[in-house]
Amino acid sequence: MKRSSFLLTTLFALPFAIQSLAQDKDEAPYDTKNFSGNLSNVRVETSGGSITVDGNQSSGVKVEMYVRPNNWPSNKVSKEEIEERLKEYDIKMAVEGNTVVATAKRKGRNNWDWKRSLSIAFKVYTPKNFATDLHTSGGSIRISNLVGTQNFATSGGSLHLSSIEGLIKGRTSGGSIHLDRCRKDIDLATSGGSIHAEDSDGNLNLRTSGGSVNLTNLSGRVNAHTSGGSVKGEGVKGELVAGTSGGSVRLYNISGSVEASTSGGGMDVEITKLGEYVRLSGGPGSVNVRMPLDQGIDLDLSGNRVDIPLSKFDGTVEKDRVRGRLNGGGVPVRISAGSGSVRVNR
Structure with missing residues (x-):
């Protein structure tokens, strides 16, 4: 039943995800507003489009709104028709206190004709030290070059993070997660996509219910889990806790403490420098480990053959x-x- 619900959610979100792809470089925004003053936060909410926030603005905040019909580009309509359909939405681009607000909401859900629905996306350009609160029901979220608290969620799109520092919390119900050059406290989860994390450090908590996990050049405390895919890691330093219920685990050039587990595949682990502990638990497959054996170690190894x-x-x-x-x-x-063998430095 849980799997069926997930499939239905993913299928429902797919049209929105497709139609809310990033704007073409040559596409002009439907509307643009600029704000100045003592601003430190941005709040964006839309039901069918993507959200982008970029912290490369030297001062002030610029908000761009992009509007497309449902099933764009196969479904193209005139500017007049777009303006007519926009009357069914409450659009807000304004300042509330120290917060820039950009929202697009349908005025009513009764007798809603999805064929007349619009994908309304926002691009926001802010200074580097800015906090975000972002929500969309069907599009991707991209944030970059920011320092501060970032809170964001989408029901059907992917999450893309680049050069973010601070308290970061993101959720998606059906898309993948990509992050690079992020640091501090990172908490990201998806119900149905893969996770790619690279060149980041801090406290990283990464979870997916249905995709693979790929970790590259991370440092700090990394907690990464998937319920249905493989886990791959290379160049992780500090403390790594990783697990999967249905795939293999492949970890290379790991320096520090390691805890890894799998219930459904094999395990191949290379540890170049020991940390405070090593805890590896395999399933039906073999566990192959390469690690230093020239220092003091308390060994406890078990399998059908060791x-x-x-x-x-x-x-x-x-x-x-x-x-x-x-x-x-x-x-x-x-x-x-479990039913496999354990081989160390063989």
């Missing part, structure tokens, strides 16, 4: 279990495979 080169070891060695102290003991390393 294979590891040992010297200066004090403990028990069995076909399916190795447990004891390596080089006098130290970093706790626990690696298990």
Whole structure:
């Protein structure tokens, strides 16, 4: 039932996502407004279009509104028809206190003819130190070059973040997540898309219910989970907690503490520098690990077969279990495979 609900949500959101693609470079905005004063926040809400916020403005705030008919570009209508349909919407582009507000809402839901609906998108240009509150029901959200608190959500589009610093919280019900050069506190989740995170640092909390997770050149504390895809990581430093319920785990050039798990695939992990712990839990597949063995380690390895080169070891060695102290003991390393084997430095 849960899967059926997700499919219905995704199919419903798809037309909006398609029609709310980023504006063509040559497309002129339907309306533009400029604001000045003591401004520090922007709030944007629209039901069918995309939202873009860029913090490269030296001063003041510029808001551009773009209007398209449903199923654009196959469904093209005249400017007069656009203006007639806009009468069915409440459009607001104004300042409230220290907040720039841009909203587009239908006046009534009764007798709503989706064929007459419009995709109303907003592009906002702000100074770098700006906070956002963004919501759209069907389009993508793009934010870049900002410092501050960022809160945003979409029901059917993707999230794109670039060069963002601060408290960041984003949600999408059906799209992918892309972030690069972001830092501090990052909390992002999607119900149906993949996650790509690169060149970022801080506290990263990344979750998807139906896609893959790709992590590249991250540092700090990284928590990444998926319910249905694979997890791939390379060049992660600090602390990495990653897991999947249905795919494989592939981690390379990891420096620091690692906790990873899978219920449905194999695991291949390369640790170049040990942190405070290693905890790896595999499912039906094998767990292959490459890691330094020349320092103090408390080993606890289990699987249908365990294979590891040992010297200066004090403990028990069995076909399916190795447990004891390596080089006098130290970093706790626990690696298990359900029905698969565990191989370390083999």
